[in-house]
Amino acid sequence: MARQRIAVLGGGLGALSTVFHLTDQPDWVARYDITLYQQGWRLGGKCASGRDLRDGYGHRILEHGLHLFGGFYNYSFAMLRRCYETLGRPQGHPNRTVWDAFTGLDAIALMDRDKNANGDTVFDPWWINFEPAPGLPGEGFEPPTVTAMMQSLIRMVGVATGTVAHHQHHAKPDDGGFLEQALQMVEGLVLRIADDIADDLIRDLIAHIEAYATSTAAKAGDAVPSKTVDRMLMTVYLVQTVLWGMVEDDVLDNGFDPLDRYELKDWIRRHGLEVAKHYKRDVPDPKAAAEALANSPIVRCSYDYVFGYKDGDPGQPGQGAGTALRGFLRLAAGFRGHVFYTMRGGMGDVVIAPLYQELARRGVKFEFFSRVERLRPGEGDVIEAIEVGVQARTASGPYQPLIDVPLAGWPADAPLPCWPAQPQWDQLEDGQKLKAEGIDFEAPWSPVLETRTLLAGQDFDQIVLGIPVGELKRVCADLPPVKPKWQAMFDALGLTRTIALQLWFRRTNEDLGCDYPGRTLTGAAQPLSCWADMSHLLSRETWKAQERPQSIAYFCGQMRGPAAQDAAEAQAATDLAATLSRSWLMAEAATLWRAAGAGDIGIDPAVLYDPEDRAPDRRFEAQYWRANTTPSEMYVQYLPGSLKARLRAQESGFGNLFLCGDWTRNGLNAGAAESAVMSGVICARAIWGDHSPIAAEVDVLA
Numbered sequence: 215m216a217r218q219r220i221a222v223l224g225g226g227l228g229a230l231s232t233v234f235h236l237t238d239q240p241d242w243v244a245r246y247d248i249t250l251y252q253q254g255w256r257l258g259g260k261c262a263s264g265r266d267l268r269d270g271y272g273h274r275i276l277e278h279g280l281h282l283f284g285g286f287y288n289y290s291f292a293m294l295r296r297c298y299e300t301l302g303r304p305q306g307h308p309n310r311t312v313w314d315a316f317t318g319l320d321a322i323a324l325m326d327r328d329k330n331a332n333g334d335t336v337f338d339p340w341w342i343n344f345e346p347a348p349g350l351p352g353e354g355f356e357p358p359t360v361t362a363m364m365q366s367l368i369r370m371v372g373v374a375t376g377t378v379a380h381h382q383h384h385a386k387p388d389d390g391g392f393l394e395q396a397l398q399m400v401e402g403l404v405l406r407i408a409d410d411i412a413d414d415l416i417r418d419l420i421a422h423i424e425a426y427a428t429s430t431a432a433k434a435g436d437a438v439p440s441k442t443v444d445r446m447l448m449t450v451y452l453v454q455t456v457l458w459g460m461v462e463d464d465v466l467d468n469g470f471d472p473l474d475r476y477e478l479k480d481w482i483r484r485h486g487l488e489v490a491k492h493y494k495r496d497v498p499d500p501k502a503a504a505e506a507l508a509n510s511p512i513v514r515c516s517y518d519y520v521f522g523y524k525d526g527d528p529g530q531p532g533q534g535a536g537t538a539l540r541g542f543l544r545l546a547a548g549f550r551g552h553v554f555y556t557m558r559g560g561m562g563d564v565v566i567a568p569l570y571q572e573l574a575r576r577g578v579k580f581e582f583f584s585r586v587e588r589l590r591p592g593e594g595d596v597i598e599a600i601e602v603g604v605q606a607r608t609a610s611g612p613y614q615p616l617i618d619v620p621l622a623g624w625p626a627d628a629p630l631p632c633w634p635a636q637p638q639w640d641q642l643e644d645g646q647k648l649k650a651e652g653i654d655f656e657a658p659w660s661p662v663l664e665t666r667t668l669l670a671g672q673d674f675d676q677i678v679l680g681i682p683v684g685e686l687k688r689v690c691a692d693l694p695p696v697k698p699k700w701q702a703m704f705d706a707l708g709l710t711r712t713i714a715l716q717l718w719f720r721r722t723n724e725d726l727g728c729d730y731p732g733r734t735l736t737g738a739a740q741p742l743s744c745w746a747d748m749s750h751l752l753s754r755e756t757w758k759a760q761e762r763p764q765s766i767a768y769f770c771g772q773m774r775g776p777a778a779q780d781a782a783e784a785q786a787a788t789d790l791a792a793t794l795s796r797s798w799l800m801a802e803a804a805t806l807w808r809a810a811g812a813g814d815i816g817i818d819p820a821v822l823y824d825p826e827d828r829a830p831d832r833r834f835e836a837q838y839w840r841a842n843t844t845p846s847e848m849y850v851q852y853l854p855g856s857l858k859a860r861l862r863a864q865e866s867g868f869g870n871l872f873l874c875g876d877w878t879r880n881g882l883n884a885g886a887a888e889s890a891v892m893s894g895v896i897c898a899r900a901i902w903g904d905h906s907p908i909a910a911e912v913d914v915l916a
């Protein structure tokens with residue numbers, strides 16, 4: 215049988231996962247000849263990161279945003295574990311195995327709001343601590359059953375409210391452990407009932423939880439702050455509502471997908487109202503109670519975590535209820551090991567570079583600086599041509615994209631292979647000229663040297679389309695007239711700009727008065743609602759100067775507005791990201807760093823690390839911010855009603871065109887690394903003719 219020539223377009227996680235799984239077959243060399251076309255100098259797309267190569271900047275990591283993996287990312291971890299094993303990094307390498315490269319996180323804080331004595335709104339973190347679960351992510355692929363997720367949801371009452379001691383660590387109330395004991399009793403009770411969780415028992419269960427929670431709260435009320443009791447009751451109410459809604463909407467029979475037409479908050483309001491009417495006899499206004507529930511911290515933070523606002527506007531919440539519920543239940547109730555994992559390195563270093571190295575070793579060919587411009591449909595439902603813009607040529611031989619970053623304290627023969635934040639100009643023809651022109655190879659409007667046309671049957675047999683939906687509107691503009699479902703997909707899928715900020719400090723967290731070292735928070739003020747202390751990355755950068763940064767913080771969020779269409783719009787978005795970052799810090803910095811002084815960015819600028827030691831009013835310039843605003847960078851959402859418009863790997867309508875990426879229909883259907891990796895597993899199988907669903911693609915009902 216002739217080898218199939220596969221042209222892979224784009225090198226994000228979806229495409230890399232497809233290629234990884236195609237080439238993980240023992241006989242792949244006899245079956246496939248694979249070439250991947252990637253714009254610019256690096257792989258990774260929305261997960262790409264780069265090292266700052268300027269003198270004195272310590273190879274610092276520059277990300278597109280703040281990235282966490284969930285402990286339920288079984289496909290991602292299984293792929294990476296295998297990738298690291300086959301790479302065979304030497305003993306003593308800083309990121310030798312996948313478990314050296316990732317660290318588990320067991321807690322996250324929801325930034326609840328409160329009023330202080332002056333009546334000002336202040337943030338009051340609500341810590342949710344998850345007990346580690348047995349096993350490691352990637353040891354299996356089956357998601358928990360819907361029934362098991364319902365049982366875990368009930369356990370959430372204890373998880374979400376059993377963290378009182380932590381939440382109160384500044385002023386622990388002297389309650390003699392009463393509340394914790396009471397919470398354990400609630401948990402024990404609901405678990406006993408939940409052992410046999412059938413539809414008809416759930417209403418009894420909801421009533422039991424209500425009665426028990428109310429009496430516990432009443433007893434606890436004297437001993438502990440009302441805030442803690444409020445949180446417990448709110449969690450109970452949310453759990454009741456989700457259980458009620460899942461029963462009412464037949465999730466136990468039909469899974470989560472049918473709920474996708476509802477917006478999550480609307481769904482919570484509707485079922486919250488029913489629960490309040492039926493069970494909350496002491497609630498005078500059930501409608502108001504349901505509204506408060508829809509705006510409670512857990513629900514609100516779920517939006518921030520997935521940039522779940524239409525057009526990036528916090529006034530327009532937009533999560534399809536089915537996809538949201540499945541995603542959050544798998545996150546909170548379906549993890550192995552730890553609930554979250556953070557990376558010891560940039561996402562490019564920890565996830566993308568090892569995949570590139572392994573795939574190159576296997577014999578996959580990479581054509582960097584190749585921007586796909588157009589797919590041309592031909593007769594008989596096939597793509598007959600791919601137009602590729604040649605952005606740059608190498609001076610000699612294939613482009614070598616990675617640099618070795620030597621880390622202090624690690625063996626000199628075990629450097630960390632990383633992506634630079636800009637091309638390696640000296641490998642390119644006219645590299646210095648291109649550098650001087652400041653050409654942005656990741657922007658669709660940057661010039662190309664020439665356009666090549668790849669022809670079906672001559673240059674390729676099959677196409678793996680790994681370019682994201684924002685950019686496909688341009689690249690696949692000829693497809694909707696032939697296959698209208700492409701237009702339906704373009705119209706339905708929501709995209710949002712995102713904003714990211716990274717700060718390096720001259721002071722330790724302790725000196726800055728930071729109460730959350732090593733922690734991650736979500737639900738803070740817009741637009742930089744997610745924050746993480748990333749000081750552990752100091753060991754993965756190469757600061758040498760005597761004075762060096764002592765801590766690092768990352769922020770991320772969504773940003774209003776459409777994709778930029780030209781360089782001026784992209785620049786305006788970047789400038790806006792700087793303005794928004796400064797004003798956010800001015801208003802909010804004191805919540806995170808109590809001892810960072812004051813200034814026109816909310817902290818004393820002298821605490822910021824600046825390798826060029828600029829004057830105080832310019833030290834912010836040494837920090838890193840960005841607006842992700844090119845069409846390809848736009849984050850893919852799951853707006854209500856959009857699910858049915860997603861296309862599965864083999865549903866392009868063209869016999870030689872297979873689809874992958876977080877925007878495809880892949881079972882998770884969300885803007886998440888795991889969704890992209892799952893799409894790649896599905897795509898690889900579709901190419902070898904297996905269209906059956908993969909384990910986590912379907913809801914396992916019982």
Ligand SMILES: Cc1cc2nc3c(=O)[nH]c(=O)nc-3n(C[C@H](O)[C@H](O)[C@H](O)COP(=O)(O)OP(=O)(O)OC[C@H]3O[C@@H](n4cnc5c(N)ncnc54)[C@H](O)[C@@H]3O)c2cc1C
Pocket residue numbers: 223224225226227228229251252253256257258259260261278279280281282283284584585586587680681682685689712713714770842846847848849874875876877884885886887888889890
């Ligand atoms: C700010 C931010 C934070 C995030 N945080 C998290 C997180 O914490 N956890 C998580 O799980 N997920 C997170 N995500 C989502 C995750 O990054 C994406 O789901 C994932 O990267 C999508 O992979 P993909 O392969 O579908 O697309 P992409 O990553 O967009 O990859 C597409 C690839 O195609 C290339 N390309 C585009 N146009 C062309 C062209 N014309 N020609 C050739 N190549 C082209 C791109 O350069 C890129 O290599 C975050 C996303 C953003 C934006």
